[in-house]
Amino acid sequence: MIEEKFIDLFAHSSKLRDKMVAERDVVLTYALQLLSMSGLLRALAFKGGTCIRKIILGTSGRFSMDLDFTALKGRQPDDFVLEMMEVLNCEFHGITFRLEEGWRITQGGRSFTVTPEYSHGWNAKGAFDLQVSMREQPTLPVRSVPQIEQKYHKHLEFQPDTIPCLEVHEVIAEKVRSLYQRARVRDFFDLYLFGKRPFNKPLVRALVVLKLWQVRDVFEPDSFLERMDSGRYDWQDLSRLVAADFRVDERTILEACIKGFSFLKKLSPEEALIAKDSKAHRQKAARDELVAWCQTLRSNLKN
Structure with missing residues (x-):
């Protein structure tokens, strides 16, 4: 996990009222990298507020506190959850991710949500929602797109992967x-x-x-x-x-x-x-x- 001082700088340059919004943006970058490295993203297409900021609008977009995906294959929620539990129960570059069995059915049964917890050196307890829509297949071809460069990227332990996204x-x-x-x-x-x-x-x-x-x-x-x-x-x-x-x-x-x-x-x-x-x-x-x-x-x- 990058040092707290770099998140302080990121929050300050972004003129945020709440430093922990900047912290969440960084943690979601680590979570995306972990999901990408596991291969799980091959079955998902990124969308929603975090996608808009990280992939499409960059700093002109608002911050977002969660991850949203569309499922690309006809799989059941429990299959996805079991794979997510395998991926999101580990220590990754100083962040400990934890995901217990279970999920919430949302959107009238057309989506499911899990809530991974995380901790690192200066935040003992955090959590974010990860929602997967099962309602439809994308109409347009999904493309793997590079993440827009952010000021803190140069302090990461990795180069952020390209992410499969809705067009x-x-x-x-x-x-x-x-x-x-x-x-x-x-x-x-x-x-x-x-x-x-x-x-x-x-x-x-x-x-x-x-x-x-x-x-x-x-x-x-x-x-x-x-x-x-x-x-x-x-x-x-x-x-x-x-x-x-x-x-x-x-x-x-x-x-x-x-x-x-x-x-x-x-x-x-x-x-x-x-x-x-x-x-x-x-x-x-x-x-x-x-x-x-x-x-x-x-x-x-x-x-």
Whole structure:
């Protein structure tokens, strides 16, 4: 484990209110390395807030306190947990990881979560959630992507591995799906940041429709955007995950998300058909055609 003084510097340069947020970011880097070296990541695709910061947005993204993956193969939660127990019960470069048998079923049975504990020289007890979604297979090809360089990387005992990740358009679509099903401030913030970057809007829209079809949830974009505007949100949930001098107004974030993702309302006839079929799942041929369209569109993009 890198020395505490380097985490102090990392927390200071990141302008964090809580040093332990920086400590968690570093510990998750060690956990990712351990999972990668074990080979377990070959069956998973990285996604979620930590993926967005470590792989896509870097220092412009918020911090995250856990790990999220999508399972790539049709395996049962207990198979994954047994493998994770083999990997996450060890000492790794001065961090002792512990994972006891057991898991929590989440997302209505479509995901499971384990909570590895850890300790090191100056933190006797920490823990983080590791969630694996079993709800669907990725629509786009998974790619192994290098982690964005962080200031503390030069003090690590290893060079961080490349990590198999959902493609960035699919990461954005996952964020929209998450926000559609449960409104969290951190998801608004992630979409606000993505809205400042170029991405293919028709591809994201089609992926959102497909993701909600997979979980039998009907996509109604008009009501979704209306709910965005009328909801009440706990903005304090975000404060410890961003720089202390972050000053963007909450209303600005909401309005940027509503405006930036208004393209979701422009469903194509094919997307509208799949959205209406989310409960019955009778239009599987049309769904497969939309999947193929997404894959072709992505393969034709420059990067």
